[in-house]
Amino acid sequence: MPGPQPVEGTKVTAAPTHPPAPLLKASGGELPDRIFKSAMTLCGLAVLGVLVLIVYELVSGSGLSWHAFGFKFFAASDWDPVNDQFGALPFIFGTLVSSLLALLIAVPLSVGVAVFTTEMCPKALRGPLSLFVELLAAIPSVIYGLWAIFVLVPILSHYIQPPLHKTLGWTGLFEGAPLGYSMLAAGIILAIMIIPVISSITREVLVVVPQHQREAAFALGATRWEMIRMGVLRNARAGIVGAIILGLGRALGETMAVTMIIGNTPQIAKSLFAPGYTMASVLANEFNEATGDVYRSALIEIGLALFIVTIIVNALAQLLVWTVTRGQPARGNV
Amino acid sequence: MTGAAMLTVVLVLAPLVAIFGYLLYRGFVSINWAFLTQTPKPVGEAGGGMANAIVGSAIILGIASLIGVPFGIGAGIYLAEFGRNRLGRVVRFTADVLNGVPSIVIGIVAYSIVVIYQKHFSALAGGVALAIMMVPTITRTTEEMLLLVPQALREAAYGLGVPRWRTTLSITLRTATSGVITGVMLAFARVAGETAPLLFTALGNTYWNLRYDQPMAALPLQIYVYANSPYDDWHRQAWAGALVLILLIVTAVSAVRFAVRRGTFGAA
Numbered sequence: 001m002p003g004p005q006p007v008e009g010t011k012v013t014a015a016p017t018h019p020p021a022p023l024l025k026a027s028g029g030e031l032p033d034r035i036f037k038s039a040m041t042l043c044g045l046a047v048l049g050v051l052v053l054i055v056y057e058l059v060s061g062s063g064l065s066w067h068a069f070g071f072k073f074f075a076a077s078d079w080d081p082v083n084d085q086f087g088a089l090p091f092i093f094g095t096l097v098s099s100l101l102a103l104l105i106a107v108p109l110s111v112g113v114a115v116f117t118t119e120m121c122p123k124a125l126r127g128p129l130s131l132f133v134e135l136l137a138a139i140p141s142v143i144y145g146l147w148a149i150f151v152l153v154p155i156l157s158h159y160i161q162p163p164l165h166k167t168l169g170w171t172g173l174f175e176g177a178p179l180g181y182s183m184l185a186a187g188i189i190l191a192i193m194i195i196p197v198i199s200s201i202t203r204e205v206l207v208v209v210p211q212h213q214r215e216a217a218f219a220l221g222a223t224r225w226e227m228i229r230m231g232v233l234r235n236a237r238a239g240i241v242g243a244i245i246l247g248l249g250r251a252l253g254e255t256m257a258v259t260m261i262i263g264n265t266p267q268i269a270k271s272l273f274a275p276g277y278t279m280a281s282v283l284a285n286e287f288n289e290a291t292g293d294v295y296r297s298a299l300i301e302i303g304l305a306l307f308i309v310t311i312i313v314n315a316l317a318q319l320l321v322w323t324v325t326r327g328q329p330a331r332g333n334v
Numbered sequence: 335m336t337g338a339a340m341l342t343v344v345l346v347l348a349p350l351v352a353i354f355g356y357l358l359y360r361g362f363v364s365i366n367w368a369f370l371t372q373t374p375k376p377v378g379e380a381g382g383g384m385a386n387a388i389v390g391s392a393i394i395l396g397i398a399s400l401i402g403v404p405f406g407i408g409a410g411i412y413l414a415e416f417g418r419n420r421l422g423r424v425v426r427f428t429a430d431v432l433n434g435v436p437s438i439v440i441g442i443v444a445y446s447i448v449v450i451y452q453k454h455f456s457a458l459a460g461g462v463a464l465a466i467m468m469v470p471t472i473t474r475t476t477e478e479m480l481l482l483v484p485q486a487l488r489e490a491a492y493g494l495g496v497p498r499w500r501t502t503l504s505i506t507l508r509t510a511t512s513g514v515i516t517g518v519m520l521a522f523a524r525v526a527g528e529t530a531p532l533l534f535t536a537l538g539n540t541y542w543n544l545r546y547d548q549p550m551a552a553l554p555l556q557i558y559v560y561a562n563s564p565y566d567d568w569h570r571q572a573w574a575g576a577l578v579l580i581l582l583i584v585t586a587v588s589a590v591r592f593a594v595r596r597g598t599f600g601a602a
Contacts, residue, residue, distance in 0.1 A: 149561055
């Protein structure tokens with residue numbers, strides 16, 4: 001007979017049982033579970049705390065400058081630390097122009113690389129190709145700047161700027177001495193830096209396009225390029241726009257490489273050959289040298305403006321990319 | 335059109351090859367034993383190196399990891415195990431948004447909370463700045479890796495009577511270990527090359543310094559200063575430093591790739 005049998009004549013009394021310990025209660029029943037959950041929640045709240053801390057420090061630090069200048073700070077052009085006159089317009093101009101120029105160069109290249117990797121590339125090459133493009137993202141900004149100073153700028157000033165001036169100088173975009181240290185150089189190096197960002201996210205959204213879209217396009221008699229344009233790119237439009245905006249966000253905040261080759265002159269000029277100044281560059285160059293409280297506060301206010309702009313741009317981009325990939329985690333190897 | 339696409343690939347890979355090639359070409363000839371073991375010498379004197387910058391970078395990154403990794407992994411555990419609610423969504427979105435904050439802005443924040451209170455620049459301030467940058471990356475990758483662990487594993491543990499905290503730490507986290515380490519190393523590689531947050535926190539130092547509460551040299555900082563200088567010898571040393579820096583980072587990234595291939599549990 002299965003199981004232990006009571007000996008004849010002995011009384012079988014049920015042993016007192018404790019209620020079973022709650023193991024899966026959502027509120028975390030036992031004390032160690034509660035402590036664990038609280039500790040982990042604290043870590044999660046720390047992430048929120050970091051954001052709150054950043055906002056608080058930036059806002060309180062820029063208070064002095066805000067009281068002194070108000071909204072005129074972002075419309076004025078003179079940056080005069082000696083007379084305590086601060087206007088951030090040249091930096092906003094420089095940031096916007098260099099980032100937009102970078103996008104102009106980077107977007108066709110990144111989308112091209114992404115399309116090639118997902119649609120046309122032999123399977124064996126996909127891994128190494130995506131690795132190489134990601135290696136571009138791993139290079140630190142200061143090394144980009146170092147290379148730009150000693151390779152890009154001389155090439156620009158000797159071989160690229162003179163011909164550009166001769167052929168397209170009438171547009172007014174390519175005037176002035178071909179120094180090399182210019183908005184053009186900053187735009188080019190920024191483009192190289194944001195290509196991996198745009199291309200890897202574009203690759204992600206292209207992969208998510210269902211295969212039957214491609215097959216349907218072929219069935220309708222489309223050529224390969226038409227299939228890519230109609231069946232793939234059109235479907236992934238929102239995601240590609242999101243990738244581009246993410247690239248823009250990265251370009252807006254880029255500091256070191258730009259500081260080293262943009263020429264660091266707070267001026268608003270039409271020509272791309274002219275040196276400029278971006279918001280991040282002025283922070284890098286002048287924060288340690290800020291001699292007065294208003295000076296430092298003006299710089300922190302520029303930091304606050306940069307922070308707000310990049311937050312908005314990145315949040316928008318995350319939303320766009322999320323709608324296409326539906327929040328699936330990133331897969332590195334396509 | 336295939337030709338156009340291939341052209342874009344060539345144009346994108348060309349700078350990569352150019353940068354790495356030139357880096358190897360200029361940097362390789364300048365790395366010698368003196369470079370790796372000496373502190374900077376005054377301009378005009380032969381020799382001198384970046385030993386203090388290499389060690390300083392290691393110390394600052396160590397401080398950053400000490401602060402950032404526990405918080406990052408903890409937040410990742412929170413998001414994966416307890417974060418399927420509104421608060422979790424907010425934390426997740428915040429982490430993604432924090433990833434995009436410019437590093438120089440984080441430098442300003444670290445300046446405001448550490449340097450101003452200590453009344454001097456320090457390696458600790460630099461470590462805090464880099465830790466703030468590491469946390470969002472580690473959080474998101476830890477969460478993703480923990481979510482890849484099959485629910486059946488957790489349920490089996492619960493069925494055996496293992497309490498929740500023990501399950502998460504000894505079973506779930508241990509299964510996802512290689513993935514979590516991948517995330518940590520990715521964050522590490524990213525902040526190892528950061529210069530901007532260190533500009534007004536660690537400040538840099540031309541002498542040996544191992545104290546965490548004094549300004550400390552760092553490899554990216556030293557490269558930046560040398561690159562902007564007018565001296566050929568310093569330019570040469572900047573290239574050598576850049577090569578050392580990128581060798582360290584490429585090693586970390588390649589190790590990450592290798593670990594991911596072995597470590598993703600049941601992923602497609």
